[in-house]
Amino acid sequence: MGNPNKTIAILGGGITGLTAAYELLKLGHKPTVYESSSRIGGAIETIRQNDFLAECGPNTLLETSPRISALISELGLDSRKRYANPSMKNRYIIKGGKPVSMPLSPGQFVTTKLFSLGAKLNLIKEPFIAPCPSETEESLAAFVVRRLGQEFLDYAINPFVAGVYAGDPSKLSVQHAFPKLYALEQKYGSMIKGQFFGARERKKRRTVSKDKAKLVSFDQGLEVLVNGLGQKIGNTINISTVIESVEKAEEKWVVQGRKIRESFDAVITAIPTHRMTNMTFRDESDLDMSILRGIVYPPVTSVVMGFRRDQIRHSLEGFGMLVPKVERKNILGTIFSSSLFENRAPEGYVTLSTYIGGMRQPDHALLDDQEMDRLILEDLEALLGVRGEPAFINRRVWKKAIPQYTVGYGKILDRFNELEAAHSGLFFAGHYRNGISLGDSILAGLDVAHRINQQ
Known part of the structure; x- marks a missing residue:
């Protein structure tokens, strides 16, 4: 057991930073979260419009660990938790231009x-x-x-x-x-x-292995989880606060931005690496973060479309469909969102969440709206029998979406280990280090809180 009542700066108000702050408060410490944007949650954002619900980032949470379940319970969200429809187990792969169900047995x-x-x-x-x-x-x-x-x-x-x-x-x-x-x-x-x-x-x-874990969301989408954490740690959060430097001075870590300069016992860096490289980290001399510039974040755009059910020929009985590269289509895949969870579309309508771009066709994620919609609808018509225009569209462009753990990534992970070992009180956690899934990011926040507590 480490010393209680440590002060900890947390850079980033995404799910890892929020979870770390919550756990540190439980352990008797004093976290302060700095988020550069005007809202918390990072990639998790839920939009509701005209009874359609759209997830701008991740669509589901995999309940792979009892610690994830326990967190949801502690936040008082069990009554709002929703499991994916168990009858919608089919996952389709496009072959020969048609959806083929993946074998489940x-x-x-x-x-x-x-x-x-x-x-x-x-x-x-x-x-x-x-x-x-x-x-x-x-x-x-x-x-x-x-x-x-x-x-x-x-x-x-x-x-x-x-x-x-x-x-x-x-x-x-x-x-x-x-x-x-x-x-x-x-x-x-x-x-x-x-x-x-x-x-x-x-x-x-x-x-539980990821292929067996239950898919979870909430009655009003994944932002319910973000809001639940936000309510518990509310007065520790500083939004619209850009941190420019982190420097060790007289056994403390000094966090400085345009309008702030505060000292802490420890710092958790839970922001994407492409933002770290724009900051200064210093302990007697500048810390070498140059290797992080090699991490690739391809652009991805999420487009949620709402259609009348009678506009779609396919049964939509399943999780969704994925498109192999050899099929030479425009999209990466589509989740049948309203088949998985209730309350995603008004009566008589359905929602489809489609992803475009990525490492396969990065330029597609940055097309103008009209051309992007044309390509998506062209594929949805060919693959699912979608006819006509959507009644609802929500689009979110992620210019730097998911860090790619490419061959040689071990050198990057080693660098984080070296930095933490050499500079006591400096910690790194997030999807660039601990796994890219939403569940991985939650566990990363819990784990880094306990590492600080034990130091």
Whole structure:
């Protein structure tokens, strides 16, 4: 147990910073949150208009840990929590210009038209393929082709990575972008064997794999969680406050901006790395943050459209659809938002949340509205049978969306470890270090609070 009543500056009022502030208050410390924009929540923002509900950033929260469930309960939000419709399990992959349901059982895998007989036989061979030497860092694409073949890369991994990272599997590091997948091969010699034996270990840890975890939102969208945290930590938050420098002086960390200069026992940096590189960090001399400039954040635009149900031929019975690169379409994928959760569209209407851009076609995310809508509607018509114009549109352009854990990312993670070890009281947490999912970011906030408490 560390010293109580520490003062902590938290740079960034996104979900990691807010969660850290909440947990630090519980532990008896005094956090202060600095957020440069006029609102808290970061990428989490929910828009409601004419009975349509649109998520501007993440759409769902995966309940992978009991700590996430406990946080929701502590905030008094259990009555507002909503689980995704359990009957909407289908996930569609586009093949040959048509949505094909991903197999959800061994029986479905045998009969699916998504993969050829040769690809299915590759899966049988997978447990007998030798693991890659631990000193060799592979891209996700190389890892998948080696263990499962090109077809699995094209019609399973490529669309999945586009949906999660908006990324390119040939550039992502399997070791850092998908560390659990990498660990299965290193520990068990096989992904399939690792899934079987790893289930026992997850049960002991009381954690749930992401493919089995429940999808969560709230009655009025994910911003309910942000507001719940905000209410608990309210007077610790400073919005519209830009921090320009962090400097160690006389055993304290001095945080300075245009209108503020305050001293703290510790600092948590929970802002994107592309903003860190515009700041000065100093402890006797300037800290070298130059390696962070190499982190790629591709642009992604989220476009939520509302249609009359009779405008769409597809059943929309499922989570959504993902588009492989080899299908040569404009969009990355579409979530069937109103199929997953109630209260997303007025009676007789549906909402579709579509993503465009990413590493695959970054320019598409920056098109003018008219051209972007034309490309999206062209794909939705071809793939889902959407006819006519939407009754509702909400668009959010993320010019720097998701950090890409590319091959060589270990050097960046090592740099954060070095900075924390060399400069007591300086901490880093967020999706650039701890995983890119919403759940990862929540756990990062909880973890960094406890690391400070124990120091």
